[in-house]
Amino acid sequence: MNLVTGTEINYYFVCKHKLWLFTHGINMEHNSDYVDIGNALHEKSFTREDKEILIDGRIKIDFVRNQLEIHETKKSKAMEEATKYQILYYIYYLKMKGVDGVTGVIHYMDNHSKEEITLREQNEEKIKQIIEEINKIKEMDKPPQKVKSKVCTKCSYYELCFC
Numbered sequence: 001m002n003l004v005t006g007t008e009i010n011y012y013f014v015c016k017h018k019l020w021l022f023t024h025g026i027n028m029e030h031n032s033d034y035v036d037i038g039n040a041l042h043e044k045s046f047t048r049e050d051k052e053i054l055i056d057g058r059i060k061i062d063f064v065r066n067q068l069e070i071h072e073t074k075k076s077k078a079m080e081e082a083t084k085y086q087i088l089y090y091i092y093y094l095k096m097k098g099v100d101g102v103t104g105v106i107h108y109m110d111n112h113s114k115e116e117i118t119l120r121e122q123n124e125e126k127i128k129q130i131i132e133e134i135n136k137i138k139e140m141d142k143p144p145q146k147v148k149s150k151v152c153t154k155c156s157y158y159e160l161c162f163c
């Protein structure tokens with residue numbers, strides 16, 4: 001199985017057109033105000049020594065507490081499913097590397113709420129399916145159909161897609 005990145009898992013849920021653009025080296029993230037706001041909130045929320053752990057260039061964990069608890073900060077719950085599966089994938093990825101017993105916590109900055117995440121058997125099956133589908137999308141010659149949705153106005157690819 002060709003493992004994927006956490007960002008690819010996230011984009012799979014957000015927009016498959018975006019996933020294809022991103023995995024073909026078309027990267028416009030720096031143009032997005034929304035991303036800048038999200039980064040600024042993240043920077044302010046936790047101490048510097050807590051920050052980002054990159055593993056194999058594939059998964060980037062915001063910070064770890066209590067050894068086996070991985071934490072992710074997000075601006076809001078707007079992309080809740082994408083965020084949840086991104087964290088589930090981190091836990092799955094670590095399990096594949098022999099690190100068992102990892103759990104996750106997502107911090108939503110706008111309402112200061114948090115959600116605890118545990119990897120269950122049915123999540124693992126779905127993650128395997130998602131990885132296969134992501135690899136199929138990456139191999140496509142052309143991007144999947146664009147679908148205009150409420151996420152588009154906050155997407156860094158908006159101008160490329162709709163202007």
Ligand code: SF4
Nearest residue numbers: 015018152155158161
């Ligand atoms: S603008 Fe919309 S359709 Fe285009 S990549 Fe972004 S989310 Fe997908």
